[in-house]
Amino acid sequence: MSDRKIVDPNLYDADYYYHDNEGCHEYARGLDVAIHPKYKHVLEIACPQEGDEILDVGCGRGELLYYCAKRGAHVLGLDYSRAAIDIARQTIQMLPVEMRAFVKAEMGDVADHNFSHRYDLIFMLDVFEHMNDDQLERTCEKFKKILKENGRIIITTPNLYYEKYLQPLKMALDLPFRFLKWTFRVIRGKYRPKSAGEFLENALKVRVVGRGEAGKALHVNVSTPRKIRVMLKDFKVDIWCEDPSWAPISLIAKKWWGRQIVAVAQYK
Incomplete structure (x- = not known):
């Protein structure tokens, strides 16, 4: 792993993933019983297919690995937190035996990792805000090398606006x-x-x-749609904002100020 400045991976410990990370309650209930809305939503956007090569950057507990494998995809989960990888490997063991061989969870920083495949889909869900600009720039350069010609990158991140x-x-x-x-x-x-x-x-x-204070130490780069577009300048990008609130002001302003940014990027 690079010795460049990154958020301390030790902050992402097992307690964080089991008790303080979005989706932990659904995970505790069981992946086939409860799916967190963010995973359901991105799966609807991405529609992973049988045989797809998929990379999940910042895979955390491994829910997305599980759901994509269930659809017949070949999946690699990457995270630089040892706790995340340990939990993700436990999640892989929840799959039927015949599916486990097509899923891996490896420890590493995406910007420095040596990949052996090119990917149809790259997920980066709620990870952008945990990476500094240098990491993001190097990550986007890496994406240019490992994304298939017709592949897509799916990014979700909180909206600074x-x-x-x-x-x-x-x-x-x-x-x-x-x-x-x-x-x-x-x-x-x-x-x-x-x-x-x-x-x-x-x-x-x-x-x-x-x-x-603990959350601020982890969320070092809460960004705007414009910044994401700049980071993905070498890709064709569709960006929109979402907000589940039915408050009138949310319905009016969510296009620009919605709580969550969603970006889907492809080669130009």
């Missing part, structure tokens, strides 16, 4: 509804404030959800 603008705006616009909610709680006897000041503090406080 959402975190800076839409989320705070949504919280501010929600104030009247928060006031009514807390008022009805008092009327119904479910909340007895000690003072008018305490009531107003709860009813009018804007709470913008943040990642905390």
